Amino acid sequence: MAEPRSVRVKHRWRWGAWLLSAIVLLAVFMLISAGVRAKIMNVEVFLSYLTSEQVLIGARNALILGTLALVVASVIGLVVALMRVSGNPILAALSATYVYFFRGTPMLIQLLFWFNALPTMFQRVYLAVPFTDVVVVDAPTTAVVTPFVAALAGLALAEGAYMAEIIRAGILAVDKGQRAAARAIGMTEYQVLRHIVIPQAGRIIIPAGGNQYIMLLKSTSLASAIGFLELLRITTDIYSSNFMVVELLAVAAFWYLVMTAFATAVQTALEKTFPQR
Amino acid sequence: MDTPVKAAAVVLDSVSKSYGSVEILKNVSVSIAPGEVVTLLGPSGAGKSTLLRCINHLETISAGRIYVHGQLIGYREVGDTLHEMSDKEISAQRRSIGMVFQSFNLFRHMTVLDNVMSGPVHVLRMSKPQAEALARELLAKVGLPDKANRYPSELSGGQQQRVAIARALALSPSVMLLDEPTSALDPELSQEVILTIRNLAEQGYTMLIATHEMAIAKEFADRVIFMVQGEVVEDVPARSFFSAPRHERSRQFVARHAG
Ligand SMILES: Nc1ncnc2c1ncn2[C@@H]1O[C@H](COP(=O)(O)OP(=O)(O)OP(=O)(O)O)[C@@H](O)[C@H]1O
Ligand SMILES: [Mg+2]
Numbered sequence: 001m002a003e004p005r006s007v008r009v010k011h012r013w014r015w016g017a018w019l020l021s022a023i024v025l026l027a028v029f030m031l032i033s034a035g036v037r038a039k040i041m042n043v044e045v046f047l048s049y050l051t052s053e054q055v056l057i058g059a060r061n062a063l064i065l066g067t068l069a070l071v072v073a074s075v076i077g078l079v080v081a082l083m084r085v086s087g088n089p090i091l092a093a094l095s096a097t098y099v100y101f102f103r104g105t106p107m108l109i110q111l112l113f114w115f116n117a118l119p120t121m122f123q124r125v126y127l128a129v130p131f132t133d134v135v136v137v138d139a140p141t142t143a144v145v146t147p148f149v150a151a152l153a154g155l156a157l158a159e160g161a162y163m164a165e166i167i168r169a170g171i172l173a174v175d176k177g178q179r180a181a182a183r184a185i186g187m188t189e190y191q192v193l194r195h196i197v198i199p200q201a202g203r204i205i206i207p208a209g210g211n212q213y214i215m216l217l218k219s220t221s222l223a224s225a226i227g228f229l230e231l232l233r234i235t236t237d238i239y240s241s242n243f244m245v246v247e248l249l250a251v252a253a254f255w256y257l258v259m260t261a262f263a264t265a266v267q268t269a270l271e272k273t274f275p276q277r
Numbered sequence: 278m279d280t281p282v283k284a285a286a287v288v289l290d291s292v293s294k295s296y297g298s299v300e301i302l303k304n305v306s307v308s309i310a311p312g313e314v315v316t317l318l319g320p321s322g323a324g325k326s327t328l329l330r331c332i333n334h335l336e337t338i339s340a341g342r343i344y345v346h347g348q349l350i351g352y353r354e355v356g357d358t359l360h361e362m363s364d365k366e367i368s369a370q371r372r373s374i375g376m377v378f379q380s381f382n383l384f385r386h387m388t389v390l391d392n393v394m395s396g397p398v399h400v401l402r403m404s405k406p407q408a409e410a411l412a413r414e415l416l417a418k419v420g421l422p423d424k425a426n427r428y429p430s431e432l433s434g435g436q437q438q439r440v441a442i443a444r445a446l447a448l449s450p451s452v453m454l455l456d457e458p459t460s461a462l463d464p465e466l467s468q469e470v471i472l473t474i475r476n477l478a479e480q481g482y483t484m485l486i487a488t489h490e491m492a493i494a495k496e497f498a499d500r501v502i503f504m505v506q507g508e509v510v511e512d513v514p515a516r517s518f519f520s521a522p523r524h525e526r527s528r529q530f531v532a533r534h535a536g
Pocket of ligand 1: 296301319320322323327
C-alpha cells in the first residue's frame, strides 16, 4: 500500500452566484444613490417622527391589538379545531362552516361589518344572566362596539379560522398510536388531549403560528378604516396635514419591521423552549 | 355472574365485532387463567390486534361480553341491555390492563422517565418522587437504568419497546396485552425484548401475546390460540399445537413456521 500523502482540497468556485450578487449589490447602490441625489426623503423629518409620542402610541396600539387578536384567535382556533376532529357530524359541520365563512371573506369587510353594520342591525346590547336580575351589559351598541372592540372582534374571528386549520393539522400530526397508548394506561380523553396531543401539536403549530402573528400585526393596519388609532391611521393623519408622505410611510414601515422582528424573536424563543423530538 | 368468569383473568364470551358489514371477530370465546401466558397466532388479518384492542375497549364490540378479573369491560348490564360506560369509568378499567404495541407508541415529547411516570402521576395521582422511584425501579427491571433522561428518538427499537413495557407495568396491571411486541425489530433486538417478556412470564404475569415470533409461543407460552378470519380455530396447550396441530390451517401454519 502506498504511503498516505497529505492532499489539499480545492472546491469549485461558484462563479454564477457571486456574479449575480455583485450585480444585485450594484443595482441597490445605484438605486439608493439616485434616491439621495433626488432628495426623495427628508431624513431629519423621518427621524423626528420616528419616536414622536403619537407614532409610538400608534405602534403600541397596533402591537396590543395584534397580540390580543392572536391570543383570542388561538382560543377560538383550538375550540373550532377540536369540534372538527370530535367525530360529531354536527360539530364538525359547524366548524367547517365557520372556517369557510371567516376565511372566505376579506378581513376588511369583516371589520367594517362589526363597526358599521352591527349597530344598524341591533341598536342596543342587552346581556343578562338568565333567571336572575343580574344585567351584565345594557347599552347602545355604538357605546359597546368601539373601534378597538370591532377591530379586535374582526381580526380575532377571521384569524380564528386560520388558526383552527393550523391547530387541526397539528392535532392530526400526533399519531394515533400515541393516543391509543395514552388511553391504554388509563388516561381520560381530556388527559390524552392535555398531556399527549396538545404539547406535541403545539410544537408543530409554533412556526405557522409565528407566521400568523406577523400577518396579524400587519393586518392591524386594516383597523385604520374604522378609525382605530393604530400606526397607519396616525401616520396617514399626520401626512394629510403636512404632506410628508414618504417620511411618514417610512416611519410606519419601520415600526412594522420592528414588530415583525419582535414576533420572529418570540417564535424562535418558543421553538427553543419546546424543541421538536 | 358465574364462578368461572370470576376466577379467570380474562374471559371473552361469544364476542363479535364488525366494521360496517364486515365481521372481524366471529363469536369468539376464550378464557385465560391468572398467571397464564397465552400466545395468539394466526395469519395477517385474522383479527389478533382487534381482539386485543377489544379487551381494553380501545375498540367497541358488536356482541358478547368481555370480563377482566370478573369485571365486565366497557359496559354496564341493566336488565337485558348493555350500556356503554362513561369515558371516566372506561379509563379506570384500563388501569389494570397493560398494553404493549407493535410500534412502541412512546410519548415522543417526554423523556424515558416521564413516559414511565406518566401513568402513575396522571392516572394514579401518585406523588412525583414516589412515581420517579417506581419508574427507575422498572427501568432497571427492563435493563435500561441509564436511559432515564433520554428521549424515545434517541433509543433503538428494542430499547423503546422495553420502555413501553415498563410504562405499562408502572400501573401494576393484572393483565398484559402485547400486540406483536417484536415485529418491528430485527432478530437481535427482538431477542432482548423476548427476554424481558420471558422474565414477566416467570414472575407470574398474566399475558396475552399476539405474535409472529415462534420463539415466544414455543419456549414459554402455556397455550396457543390460533385464529383465522376472526374465528378461533384452535385453543390448545402450546406443546400440542406445534407437535400435533389438529386443523388443516394450523398444520399449514406450523409447517411454514417450523424451524
Ligand atoms: N378500522 C378498521 N376499519 C375497517 N377494517 C379494519 C379496521 N381495522 C382492522 N380492520 C380489518 O380487520 C381485520 C383484522 O385486522 P387485525 O389488525 O385485527 O388483524 P391481525 O390479525 O392483527 O393482522 P396482522 O397480523 O397483520 O397484525 C383485517 O381484515 C383488517 O383489514
Ligand atoms: Mg395486528
